[in-house]
Amino acid sequence: MAISRTVPWAELDTIFFDAGNTFLSMDFDRVAAAASSLGVECSGRQLERAEAAARPVLSAALAERRTTEGGGAFRFYLRATLERLPASRRDGVELDAVASGLAERLFSPGRNDRLWNRRLPGRREALERIRALGYRMVVVSNSDGSMARTLTRIGMDQLFDGLVDSTVVGFEKPDSRIFEVALDLVDARPERTVHIGDLYAADVIGAWAAGVHAVLLDPWADWPEMDCPKVADLDELASLLPGPPGRA
Template identity: 30%
Template structure:
């Protein structure tokens, strides 16, 4: 993947790193999705295929937004993308897709589905903190993001956690990014934002002058954004490399 800062701040002097949550720090639980999809579709899936499928879900959202399609309720679009990566192609309204969405939303009401933590995430946040970066969260969420981060053991790393449900603005609205800048007392050029959806995370961050980095584990966004990494474990080395070039 291109490791240049072509879409980010040309000469980065980042003091703060702000994160998205879903698809960046936490993923939908692959085991739960496998259990539900397996029951509806009558098949079993490997853990590796399920992880790749949940990572592909946000690619589907980027593809739709790039094509100018209205997103509307994003659950069918996201879960449809997950199932497509598993080899099942459904249209909105198809009964198997609708049943998977219904069951997964019910599971989500019982316990937040976005609860899967990739290995190495804690260590990366610990290293960034030890190196003096101010860390924060900007999330489009339903009021649960702080509790999600507490349960995952990640909340103590962050100076602030902005949940769109409470602040009244959603990415890519510049307002939520400006609230984060005020909370951190930093200027836009001093901040790198990391997310997984180009049209929501990267465009929103760049719209206020922040640097923007997209996590692209399946390498499916080369035509949308050049500043990408496959996962967070590559971030410390990438930051060191960016700093040495500035």
């Protein structure tokens, strides 16, 4: 299905949200403590910045791996993040070994909620602002079946009209079917729906494949010129929404 790269903001009535790095993040302080014990001395804040810088690399790899889930993908993700720490923090360290050690300590199938449990600052307020405008809101997440628990744990489950967890439905972004499940869940039309997420290959390409509009989240301007709209955060997204949409 062909889709315009320009989002028709005044025509939208539904918004899909990726979860990880959109309104939720991993516990970077915990990861930093584990990394330090393995020889990479760093802070949670340094890791958080490095992770954002690694997203274009992870997105490019997704085109070949076709998955963001599983232990192998998590090790690759960690390795790419470690590579983007300041050189003084990683010189003389075998990053492959550190990434493997971190994966062993942190990867727990079916229990992503133990690591991905930090609500990003200001995101709840932005989501409440969007919800108050009258949009239908659905979480569309590549997860391990634990996203419902995570939303409840961070007190954000009541903000959304639905949740689609890839493990629960059996389709993972960028498979267009996960977006089609979300559309059916709230009886939404793709041309009146926009999805926002942090990985081009999963969130943007997947949404377009389903005929859904897409916006890439780029808080640090790490992505080069892209063929899709970008925003720094959910506050910027909210500022683009014109108000209560008309419903057909």
